Amino acid sequence: MLEIVKRDGLARLCKFETRSGVLRTPALLPVVNPKILLVTPKELHNEFGFGAIITNSYIIKNDTNLKNRAQTEGLHKMLDFPGIIMTDSGTFQSHMYGEVKATNDEMIEFQKSIGTDIGTVLDIFTEPYWTRGEVAESISETLERTQHACDIKGDMMINGVVQGSIYSDLREDCARKMATMNVDVHPIGGTVPLMEQYRYAELVDIIIASKKGLAAGRPVHLFGAGHPMLLAFATLLGCDLFDSASYAKFARDDRFMFTDGTFRLSDMQFLDCNCPACRGNTLESIKRMDKKSRENVIARHNLYQITSELALIRRCIEEERLWELAEIRCRAHPSLLDGLRRLKFYRDYLECKEPISRDRAVFYTGGESRARPTFYRYTKRLLERYVPSFQRAAVFTGNKKPYSKHYTSDFNRVRTAGYTPIIVSPFGPVPAELDEIYPIAQSLFPDIVDQETNEDVKQMMDSFFERMKFEEVVDENEIKAGNVEYDANQIRVRATARYQFGIEATNALFRGKIDLVLSRKTGKVRNVISDGEHILSMRANDGFYTLRPEGAERIIELVPYPKFRVVVVDDAVPYILQGRNAFCQFVADMDPDIRPMEEVIVVDKDDNFVATGRAILTWDEIRSFRRGVAVKIRSGGSEV
């Protein structure tokens, strides 16, 4: 059972409940070789804080002694591990050695018999060099085996592995079918050769294709991924679980893992590590150790690199800056950067999970940052939802933010002459009245602009001017003088509403006389009063509205169902009226276009107003989760 605690990008911090305890994801499961306990499972748990490990049931089954012990003592006792144990089934051995001597049935039953918490189907490893036909055929077999495993799994959880080699459509199709089965965890399999060959762009294709098909309510495990260099990026793409044999394998070869790569002890010129394993050591002292001690120190170093990177990843999700971390990590190797650059092909999918705003500003880390879905959404909404305030446009190129604060008198001059001030920004065109919304005001760019950004911005400006059909577009210094009267705040409140709710809902919201309540301290709009009713409040931090009950009622009245609605079951209504949050299991239907953190209207099954709030999850997620907050309720119409 999975519950989302926090999200950023496609990443999520979750609680994953198993019979051996709750695992906080993202999490990495160190691979434990039952024959060689380089670092003991107990140490992995107590010293390093790993809540779960993975070991290989096929190896145990083929060793008489281990098999007997596992079946009599149980796996947890045999390995002396107090947390969650996942087992692999021999599939990777089939990839390595061509075949395994066991059936799916035998492997599932064996895993049950030794008390595995999460067992794995004996699926078929789809190699990157296989033909499409071979892949399709083997997926059918994997799906059959998975269905059978679900039938006989008993109270063991089961890994239903997504296969499909490098064929995105086959991956997505396989994932979609896995999502309908009673599996508990979704590993993405067959990816190790791609990672070994640094084919990260294809790895991105595979992960996204799988994510599209899979059920949101189950953890996704990227099988075989355990390098600290990759973890932030894979988490950003929505992977929750990882495993690593490399901490030990690399240690055997005297290789240190870092977030910027793997380095041989013999090549390293200096030891720059403060981890508990390295502390007090020098390269020389490590070189002088006997093989076993050296292997142990390096394995521990590698594990500490993993735990501290995972902690940083969790922190970045909590602080909503995982995009920044992942983009920086991807620069450790040009092939990882290829993976990052591949994301621009998936902007539509990424935009669906992109929150409406964040507490933290967008930090640009390089040209690749402009592929973030927040840029794409802005352009899309602007083109679809913006209505010019004046029929002529005056173009500004200043870059001090927020623009309306730094260019107040210029904007006045231009508007008085009957022009809409449009600022050229790395987001493309920014009408002055939208300059305070996220991410326009909440973003930082270098002053020295790269050519790609310049070109893109030019194109965006062109599309915008074409679409908006301005009578005239001139530089701010070339305007003809005029004497138009206007109210900048009135322009802003409508433009913001259109950007946030669309044109139709804005027409429903704004009627009759519009009065604005300004903040005494900042002079900024706080409340929008229409025909005497307080319909909207403006948030200072992201420039967007919170919807008031009076506003919500107007939308329900004039905008057809299901726009902006979240329908809750009757039983939940009294609780929500008391201000309790709406939980996933009580949501019956929902506008599928709602994005995370978007303002929503909670209604009952007859479309009667119940409350306003902010969506935490999207409809495909809410349908898939059995617990967790779906909508944060704004009790009695007061502000969150």
Next chain:
Amino acid sequence: MLEIVKRDGLARLCKFETRSGVLRTPALLPVVNPKILLVTPKELHNEFGFGAIITNSYIIKNDTNLKNRAQTEGLHKMLDFPGIIMTDSGTFQSHMYGEVKATNDEMIEFQKSIGTDIGTVLDIFTEPYWTRGEVAESISETLERTQHACDIKGDMMINGVVQGSIYSDLREDCARKMATMNVDVHPIGGTVPLMEQYRYAELVDIIIASKKGLAAGRPVHLFGAGHPMLLAFATLLGCDLFDSASYAKFARDDRFMFTDGTFRLSDMQFLDCNCPACRGNTLESIKRMDKKSRENVIARHNLYQITSELALIRRCIEEERLWELAEIRCRAHPSLLDGLRRLKFYRDYLECKEPISRDRAVFYTGGESRARPTFYRYTKRLLERYVPSFQRAAVFTGNKKPYSKHYTSDFNRVRTAGYTPIIVSPFGPVPAELDEIYPIAQSLFPDIVDQETNEDVKQMMDSFFERMKFEEVVDENEIKAGNVEYDANQIRVRATARYQFGIEATNALFRGKIDLVLSRKTGKVRNVISDGEHILSMRANDGFYTLRPEGAERIIELVPYPKFRVVVVDDAVPYILQGRNAFCQFVADMDPDIRPMEEVIVVDKDDNFVATGRAILTWDEIRSFRRGVAVKIRSGGSEV
């Protein structure tokens, strides 16, 4: 006394000798407030490994008790610090509070009286908002005071601070005058307000301007720079010393320093640090501490971040990958990225210090990587030194490296038809015969190319084709068939010689019959024999030549002095003939165009051949250093 041990970019690993011991640079000097010893100087030395600290002589002088103790016990005993102590003079106080109540004379004498190892002139802090006139005037005063300080410094070392506000020419001029004075360390001053305001592009201007003027043989101290986020970049730009009061200041405000920024304890959602200070703590346990313990833990954390970043920087210099580290670190803040992007304005200066090759491949971290001087040098040398092997060109767009290995049959086809194969690469045009030289073969790029690179490459291709005056330029698939005979290795050996030594020297080297000795194992060229003399050997790792004595003699004969020459004094000749390296103090003159790691010819004062070798330092450096290896000698003509 300074000695370079290793270099990369403008960065250098040095040994800096003082009367209180040798400091390994790059080094950071923690600022010790003599009134509040948050972390004791002894701990800074023994626990954290800081070899030097900085404290403020003006504060000591103004506190009767401290003043008396410092003058009677001496500063080292008073602070109980067994390493090197630098003192500041009150200049920063004048920036903070407008004036100081002391004269330069008093401050120098006082610093001497308390046993400071490195004292500081009471220079004038040039503020970023000052007019050019004000700045110029205050520089004159600073220079006068510095000259006076040099006159009276005794056996105390002295900091001669480069000032000049944001005026690059005034900075460079000030630096040039400082270089002529008898100062020991060159701080770059007046930079704190720029760092506080994130004006990193201007900081780059200032550092480069100062570096241009300063003497290479003295350490450069970037005053007030101590954030781990900035250290790699500032080191890359040639700063050797840093200081940090922020480790303590930030700790006082409950702020944690990391390489990706500074974070408030109250904003942090997770503690992701394995440093000895944080280990065993959680955010909650730190929040529960009393103010003093908390401040101590955070200050220690901040210091550990600095020490481990410095260790990583040293490691990256040793491993010749500081460009990669600095580029990644600069992505922590868009303003730092502005600093990085500023570098393309200084490519000529940077190219002078750029080594001919490295042991490690160029890793592309983003569009900014293409501003590295290694790209610039390639384009420059190609345009100036390349001579087409065939008068028509056939363009290839494949990207598997080394090209000549992957496209052997295609290159054959094209050459047989009488065309020069030219590959389109992120370096611009690469003639097939140059595909194994550094950095063409020794570089990794993403496959997905950004638009800026595309545009640049297109322009470079155009300039190249224009310059080379090919009769025809076509796609490799559009060539007319032909039946030309050629020897690919003969083409390669001449093209490589022209690229490495220029056209004139190549004409001197290649005469009569050219025989090539190939490696039996790889089939690659190993030795070039001209008229029966072994003139050149080709290195497998970077595709360049080592010069043999016979080759060197030909260059001496036909290429006018001082090209490729390093002149050593007569006394040194016998040692060099025995294969000993040429040290700075024995070099009398040198070709100023020689780059680090370039092949050179050591001659005596009459231009007689003595030895061949590789330059470690450039002429401006050799002139300025009194010790260290200038040229690594290849004894008796055998390979290094």
